[in-house]
Amino acid sequence: MPINIFVKLISALALCIFLSSCSDDRHTSIRLAHHLDTQHPVHKSLVHMDEVLQKLSGGTMELVIYPSAQVGTEREVLELLQIGSMGMTKVSASSLEAFVPQMKVFSLPYLFDNHAHYWKTLESDIGQDLLDAGTPFLIKGLGYFDAGSRSFYTTKQKVETPDDLAGLKIRVMSSQTAVDMVNTMGGAATPVSWGELYTSLQQGIVGGAENNPPSFYYSKHYEVSKYYLLDEHTSIPDVIVIGTKVWDRLTAQEQGWLSQAMHEATEYQKVLWAESTAMSLEKVKEAGVEVMVADKTLFQDSVSPIYKSLEGTILEPLVESIKSMGEE
Template sequence: MTRTLLVCGTILAGGASAAAAADCEVTLRSADTHPNGYPTVEAVRWMGEQVKEKSQGRICVEVFPASELGEEKDAIEQTQFGVIDMVRASFGPFNNLVPETQIVSLPYIFRSAEHMHHVMDGPIGEQIAQGFAQHDLVVLGYYDGGARSFYNSKHPIKSVDDLKGMKFRVMQSDVFVDMMSALGANATPMPYGEVYSSIQTGVIDGAENNQPSYDTSGHAEVAKFYTLDEHLIMPEVLAVSKISWDKLSPEDQALLKEVGAASVPVMRELWNAKVAESEAAVEEGGAEIVRDIDKQPFIDAMAPVYEKYVSTPEAKELVEKIRATE
């Protein structure tokens, strides 16, 4: 008997993907906010190919990009309830749900992307995965969210003073809101899909994100000034619903874990190539990238953010562990 883990309780009618899914005993539906071709989307597709091959066609992964299954926050909630089987999401929306994600979402907590990889691929990553498990999400791996930087439609940002009074979209996270306040700017939490029109109409002056997102979202068209302040090097998570997970056999669970972990270096290789491609594309399109910037004043401005979120012994211990990781 064919067993399909369904999205919204229905099988999509028609089309090649629906026909392919019908050939599988189990079809896992995976949500992503990014478009086709984006490293996270393609890494999960690669994972799906591996799962199908290694399960001899029994298990399929069907990826829904470009927020087809809802914006990030909604997709996360649907995955927790088992309506969606898998989700790739940034740590930002989890900050108010999984306390450990707040610490690794702090500005300038990571020295580099390599430092972040070493932290998330080791015992600290395992500790954070336990936090996700308490909210019915099984971590398959940690992807790259790149280095997030500021961009806007008004003027180049070369110092902290250039941010004063400006309105920036941030993810729906208290850490992000407090970060903007510490820099003298105004935070406007909103879904990713609303950013383009909000900049275009002047509801906000800009946003902050990595270079591939700045490029593929079209935000470079309406916000021409991008500053490489790299205030956040934030991990992302690929997770499966506990409800969907519990329907799998132990052998299939082990396979999903194995292939999920194997997709991480694939994603990171795709990511590095995409960063270089996006940087060239936005400059060719007329965006101005500010590279020569003194980050120390930005780092110094984060003191009240750390004071607020690193106040418990557990949080202080986690920060020390991260900083001690080579």
């Protein structure tokens, strides 16, 4: 085991969840780690979730939150959840693809007709089934947070159509679906870790990346990327997950409180996210970024081969079900 992961594991074990067995004075602290800044709307919503949980439980339950990658990367924290050394985390649905192959559906470009279609899907049986599908891998989805829509931003070369992506190195997450999308559009998909992306953009290792407006703003990538094209190719939700070893230690009442706090945090985060998106776009414009609105038809046409490749796979019926919800 690499030394850095070993050290983080020992640290996480020291922070392990303590569930006292006394019937009258039981107090449950759940450790929650994530990699985002404390100003990010996701962190603020998790703080709100803790406040709601403490209120519902009369102070007998709490979330102890460790932001800014204090404990490790998304992957490392997920591994700590699996062994029960950490309680909860926030991950992109793309990061769960290795455990739940069906999560790849969220990385498909232009899957949703609009934001209403997106939330209708997440709040349906489809969304719940995907949250539950990780339990064989010792992780359980509690709910979703809005992560907006991802769009392209570039440093030197303006992108307005798929043709403009030809040969351009675009940073993507470590997701084969994301790689396939950019390559199909004509770009050169280049996986780079989030922590190394600013420098990679600055040094020209990649010519651009793709993400939602708040992430573009809070990461300060706008300092080195002066073109932002709102093509909104994917809408990949964040997922709040809990390790099943921790979940199974909770009483039925505690599980109910936590689920209710999750629901209220989701509604709270929707509002924060919308406000943060609008603010972020204004801030990057003020900083000199040229924000453009794409002709989505051109981009939708460019990725049609991706949907043809799904024929006969486990994603085909799932895509059909999601598409039909938008038509209702």
